[in-house]
Each structure stands twice: as structure tokens, then as C-alpha cells.
Amino acid sequence: MKNCIIIGGGIIGLCSAYYLAKEGHQVTVLDKSDMSDGCSYGNAGMIVPSHVIPLAQPGMIAQGIKWMFDSTSPFYVKPRLDRELINWGLKFYKHANQSHVEKAMPALRDLSLLSKELYKEFAKENNSFLYQEKGLLMLYKSDAVGEDILHEAKAAENLGLEVSYYSKEEIPSVEKGLNTNATGAVLYHSDAHLYPQKFLAFIKSELEKLGVSIQLNSLVKDFEVSQGKIDTVITTKEKIAADEVILCSGSWSPEIAKKLKLKLSILPGKGYSFSLKNFKGGPTIPSILCEGKVAVTPMGNDLRFGGTMEITHNNDTKINKNRLKGIVNSINEFYPDLDIQIPEEKDTWFGFRPCTPSGLPIISRNEKLKNLVIASGHAMMGLSLAPATGKLVQEIVEGKKLSVSNQLF
Numbered sequence: 119m120k121n122c123i124i125i126g127g128g129i130i131g132l133c134s135a136y137y138l139a140k141e142g143h144q145v146t147v148l149d150k151s152d153m154s155d156g157c158s159y160g161n162a163g164m165i166v167p168s169h170v171i172p173l174a175q176p177g178m179i180a181q182g183i184k185w186m187f188d189s190t191s192p193f194y195v196k197p198r199l200d201r202e203l204i205n206w207g208l209k210f211y212k213h214a215n216q217s218h219v220e221k222a223m224p225a226l227r228d229l230s231l232l233s234k235e236l237y238k239e240f241a242k243e244n245n246s247f248l249y250q251e252k253g254l255l256m257l258y259k260s261d262a263v264g265e266d267i268l269h270e271a272k273a274a275e276n277l278g279l280e281v282s283y284y285s286k287e288e289i290p291s292v293e294k295g296l297n298t299n300a301t302g303a304v305l306y307h308s309d310a311h312l313y314p315q316k317f318l319a320f321i322k323s324e325l326e327k328l329g330v331s332i333q334l335n336s337l338v339k340d341f342e343v344s345q346g347k348i349d350t351v352i353t354t355k356e357k358i359a360a361d362e363v364i365l366c367s368g369s370w371s372p373e374i375a376k377k378l379k380l381k382l383s384i385l386p387g388k389g390y391s392f393s394l395k396n397f398k399g400g401p402t403i404p405s406i407l408c409e410g411k412v413a414v415t416p417m418g419n420d421l422r423f424g425g426t427m428e429i430t431h432n433n434d435t436k437i438n439k440n441r442l443k444g445i446v447n448s449i450n451e452f453y454p455d456l457d458i459q460i461p462e463e464k465d466t467w468f469g470f471r472p473c474t475p476s477g478l479p480i481i482s483r484n485e486k487l488k489n490l491v492i493a494s495g496h497a498m499m500g501l502s503l504a505p506a507t508g509k510l511v512q513e514i515v516e517g518k519k520l521s522v523s524n525q526l527f
């Protein structure tokens with residue numbers, strides 16, 4: 119039995135805590151916040167084995183440059199003279215090629231499918247978090263975007279995922295809840311969804327039963343290191359001895375890694391969401407409005423919209439109305455029977471997706487510090503990949519054969 123200290127109580131940290139504690143390890147989760155509203159809470163709740171193509175892909179640089187001149191666009195890099203941003207951009211450029219995509223696709227598929235199986239196991243125990251397998255509907259309007267969507271769908275089919283294709287006229291046969299202006303759609307049968315806040319409540323109660331100690335408002339500020347090993351983790355409240363340290367601090371992971379003299383290339387990809395409570399007459403299937411890359415998720419009686427990816431820094435906590443306007447415009451363009459208004463600031467949530475330049479998460483033991491495991495950088499798929507990541511973390515800590523063996527993570 120090992121004494122495992124988890125830094126970061128987002129969905130990656132909590133799932134790691136779960137699988138470690140289940141194997142009998144003594145687990146402490148440290149989080150600087152009260153763990154009630156971070157990136158793992160207000161996201162779109164989609165479990166997406168369909169998302170096999172990483173963000174770093176051919177064409178993304180050219181598309182990104184075009185989008186940079188539109189303040190309502192779905193992807194944006196806030197320009198600034200910053201060494202980390204420049205390094206991140208250069209690494210992104212190096213990864214945005216077909217050979218990287220081809221290596222990444224089967225790896226992402228396997229990790230996602232494992233995660234979905236693990237979510238199903240949780241749901242069998244107690245589906246208080248509204249896990250449902252309704253698939254994911256990709257709705258598009260223009261021929262150019264339709265072509266990309268069909269190309270991605272074929273790639274997913276080639277990897278063994280089940281996909282259905284719909285013409286404009288056929289869409290009402292699959293989305294029966296609400297009319298759309300889409301000219302075509304693709305349904306990924308592999309995908310599922312849940313209510314993130316409810317899942318986090320569920321996993322916290324499981325951790326309580328397993329005796330995990332969760333320390334709120336405990337910011338990790340330093341470490342004591344000797345002979346290539348972390349001896350203690352120092353928080354604003356105490357000093358804790360550690361056999362194993364798991365770094366799961368999302369977009370803050372690089373600043374913590376710096377204390378350990380390690381470099382991690384992860385930047386926050388800021389995104390927004392808002393939810394309509396007790397909304398009747400909305401779409402029934404989780405959907406992506408492809409032109410604006412807006413996610414639409416029915417969650418129980420609520421309907422959540424999420425979108426935009428703005429590569430920025432962790433202190434950028436202002437709500438950018440133009441980004442929200444982009445999301446709202448997309449919704450109203452796709453659904454003629456809805457008239458959604460830009461939400462007020464108090465009803466708007468934002469989160470920082472931890473983005474690596476490769477578009478792939480890091481789930482591995484560190485080469486320099488032998489008792490450090492890093493599990494971070496899940497970008498737009500952290501909810502989707504969390505249980506599988508937690509399982510891999512447990513297997514790495516125990517030196518076991520990995521459930522998903524891949525050199526890429």
C-alpha cells in the first residue's frame with residue numbers, strides 16, 4: 119500500500135483517486151479551490167470515442183489564422199509575446215500533420231472506449247449522473263464543412279466505429295425534438311453523455327466511502343526533493359510525506375511542474391457554457407453545430423450549450439461577450455424555432471481546458487522524478503477520458519501492464 123498524493127481535484131484527479139483507493143492505497147487529494155466549479159463541472163458532458171482526430175491536425179494552422187480575424191470564431195489564440203506561447207505554437211505546428219494524426223487516432227479510440235466501459239460500470243452501480251448512450255449528432259450547413267465532417271466520419275468508420283449519415287430531409291427521423299436548418303448530419307453511435315456536476319458528486323461520495331482524504335483550499339506551493347524523488351508536498355496548510363505524487367492540475371500543471379524544475383507544455387483553452395434549466399422542446403440527442411463548433415447537450419431536464427476555444431493564460435478570467443455571441447449566433451442559426459439570448463455574466467460559466475500542443479494527454483511516469491506520475495493535458499476530452507486515465511494512473515503506480523498500451527501518452 120502506498121501513500122499517494124494527488125494534486126488537483128478535477129475529474130482526472132478524482133478518477134485517479136478512485137482507482138488507486140480501490141486497490142487499497144492511501145490517497146489524499148489536494149485542491150486549491152473548493153472543488154465546486156472548475157473546468158470539470160460546466161463542460162458539455164460528452165463522452166466521445168468519435169473524437170479520434172487530435173486538435174493538432176493538418177489544416178488547423180491555416181483555419182486558425184483565418185479565425186483569428188473574427189472575434190466570434192470558435193478558435194482563437196490570444197496574441198502575446200510570451201515564451202511559453204511561442205514554444206507551444208511551434209510544437210503545435212510540428213504536430214499538425216497526417217502522420218501524427220494517424221498514430222494518434224487508434225490510441226485515442228482505445229482510451230475513449232475503455233473510458234466509456236468504465237463509465238458504464240459506474241452507471242450500473244448508481245446512475246445518479248444521468249449517463250445515457252444516445253450517440254453524438256454532428257450537424258452541418260455548408261458543403262465545405264460537410265465535406266470535412268464526412269471525411270472525419272469515414273476515418274472513424276475505418277477504425278471500427280459505427281456511423282450513420284443523414285440528408286437534410288432525413289434529419290427529423292433522428293432528431294425528433296427540434297427542427298434544424300442543417301443540410302446534413304452524421305450520427306456517431308459510439309458516443310454517450312452525462313451530467314458532469316452530478317458525476318463529480320457521485321465520484322466524491324464513492325471516494326468518501328473508500329476513505330480518501332480530500333483537502334479543499336489547499337494550494338500546493340512547493341516540494342522537498344531528494345535523490346530524484348519527491349519526499350514531501352508543501353501546501354499553504356501543511357507538509358505531507360508522499361510515496362507517489364500524481365500531478366493532475368489541469369491547465370495549472372506547468373506552474374506546479376516548474377517548482378520541480380520540470381517543463382510541461384500545457385496552455386489553457388478557455389471555453390464557455392450556459393445552461394437552460396427545465397427547458398422543454400429542446401434537442402433530444404447531444405449535438406455539435408459544426409460550423410461554430412458549439413456543443414448542445416440535453417442533461418436531464420436541462421439543456422447545456424458550450425463552445426469556443428481561446429488559447430490564453432490562467433489569469434484571463436474575464437468573460438468575453440463576443441465569444442458568447444458566437445455561440446448564441448450558431449445556436450439560433452441552426453435551430454430556427456429557438457431564440458436564445460446572450461446569457462448574463464452571472465449565468466455564464468467558463469473553464470480552462472488543459473491543452474497540449476500534440477492534442478494528446480500526458481499520462482506517464484516522469485523520467486526525472488521517479489515517484490511522480492503526470493496525468494494532464496486532456497484538452498477538450500478530459501471528461502471523456504477521465505476514468506481510463508484514472509485506471510492507467512493506478513496501473514502506472516503499481517507497475518502493472520497498462521490496459522491501453524501506447525507510447526503516445
Ligand SMILES: Cc1cc2nc3c(=O)[nH]c(=O)nc-3n(C[C@H](O)[C@H](O)[C@H](O)COP(=O)(O)OP(=O)(O)OC[C@H]3O[C@@H](n4cnc5c(N)ncnc54)[C@H](O)[C@@H]3O)c2cc1C
Nearest residue numbers: 126128129130150158161162164338368389499500501502
Ligand atoms: C466549454 C467546455 C466544454 C467542454 N466539454 C467537454 C465534453 O463534452 N467532453 C469532454 O470530455 N471534455 C469537455 N471539456 C474539457 C474538460 O472539461 C476538461 O478536459 C477537464 O475538465 C480537465 O480536467 P482536469 O481534472 O485535468 O482539470 P481541472 O478540472 O481544471 O482540475 C484541475 C484542478 O487542479 C487544481 N489546482 C490547480 N493548481 C493547484 C495547486 N497549485 N494546488 C492545488 N490544486 C491546484 C484546480 O483548482 C482544479 O480543481 C470541455 C471544456 C470546456 C471549457
